[in-house]
Amino acid sequence: MEVPAIFTEAEFYQQNFDPQEYLKEFYSMSSSREGARAFMMQNLRILHKMFSSVSSSEAPRGVGWHRFQAAQHGASCGRHTHAPALLRTPLCLHTDWNCWELEKWLKNKAGAFNWEPVVKYFYELEGYREKWAKKQEKLRKKVKQVLKCDVTKAKPMGPMSPPPADCIISMLCLEGACKELATFCSALRNISTLLKPGGHLVTVTALEDTYYTSNKQAFSCLCLQKQEVEEAMVAAGFEQTKHSKQTPQVNKSPSLFYS
Numbered sequence: 222m223e224v225p226a227i228f229t230e231a232e233f234y235q236q237n238f239d240p241q242e243y244l245k246e247f248y249s250m251s252s253s254r255e256g257a258r259a260f261m262m263q264n265l266r267i268l269h270k271m272f273s274s275v276s277s278s279e280a281p282r283g284v285g286w287h288r289f290q291a292a293q294h295g296a297s298c299g300r301h302t303h304a305p306a307l308l309r310t311p312l313c314l315h316t317d318w319n320c321w322e323l324e325k326w327l328k329n330k331a332g333a334f335n336w337e338p339v340v341k342y343f344y345e346l347e348g349y350r351e352k353w354a355k356k357q358e359k360l361r362k363k364v365k366q367v368l369k370c371d372v373t374k375a376k377p378m379g380p381m382s383p384p385p386a387d388c389i390i391s392m393l394c395l396e397g398a399c400k401e402l403a404t405f406c407s408a409l410r411n412i413s414t415l416l417k418p419g420g421h422l423v424t425v426t427a428l429e430d431t432y433y434t435s436n437k438q439a440f441s442c443l444c445l446q447k448q449e450v451e452e453a454m455v456a457a458g459f460e461q462t463k464h465s466k467q468t469p470q471v472n473k474s475p476s477l478f479y480s
């Protein structure tokens with residue numbers, strides 16, 4: 222498959238991104254998709270380590286997300302799903318389809334994606350493998366809101382923004398949402414308006430990729446160098462913290478963690 226001729230922006234996702242298929246491809250932990258499985262597991266391990274390294278006194282009091290994988294949200298936030306403030310946490314997604322897919326899982330409806338292998342893996346990292354089912358139920362109840370968001374907008378969640386968050390996790394979204402480096406920088410600034418002063422952004426960004434495929438459809442990626450991401454972060458007012466900068470090299474898709 223080739224790089225899309227025109228950058229696949231927000232509206233293209235609305236029409237062509239199928240979250241159920243995406244999840245099957247990248248989150249089923251199937252041995253037939255070893256690359257995706259290894260990448261997902263590595264991301265979870267790194268996020269687990271990052272959050273584990275924050276002492277309870279430093280732990281964010283609330284976490285906001287603009288990712289769409291419900292279970293991975295909870296999974297990657299690990300111990301912070303127990304923080305009382307998280308009970309008010311909204312999940313923020315881009316397309317209507319993404320929101321519906323997540324709602325299905327939250328309401329435990331038939332046809333929802335089966336997150337069991339991912340959730341089990343995460344709770345194994347946390348030391349709670351046996352209790353994964355109970356924890357998954359708890360997690361479902363903790364999500365109070367599912368909101369739409371578009372990081373390219375000055376107000377990504379529209380006029381009804383929730384209160385500023387202590388932490389936002391953004392996984393593999395910005396490079397697909399932003400056609401140019403300038404848009405990428407302004408998207409980071411837009412996200413920063415959703416954070417409290419001193420809040421954290423935890424992000425995984427694909428480097429040096431020009432596109433990815435899902436469900437036999439190519440989606441554009443802004444081709445980014447690590448230094449460009451670092452400079453954009455600083456320009457948007459973020460500082461790198463001591464815990465989080467890691468550069469996994471898996472599946473030819475190096476990623477950058479930052480907060």
Ligand SMILES: C[S@@+](CC[C@H](N)C(=O)[O-])C[C@H]1O[C@@H](n2cnc3c(N)ncnc32)[C@H](O)[C@@H]1O
Pocket residue numbers: 230231234238247287288289290314315316319370371372373391392393394395397398
């Ligand atoms: C490669 S998928 C990543 C999905 C997921 N976060 C993960 O880690 O696997 C890219 C996601 O970016 C979302 N997206 C695309 N444009 C966006 C925008 N302007 N604002 C917010 N999200 C956007 C898409 O809807 C899609 O869910």
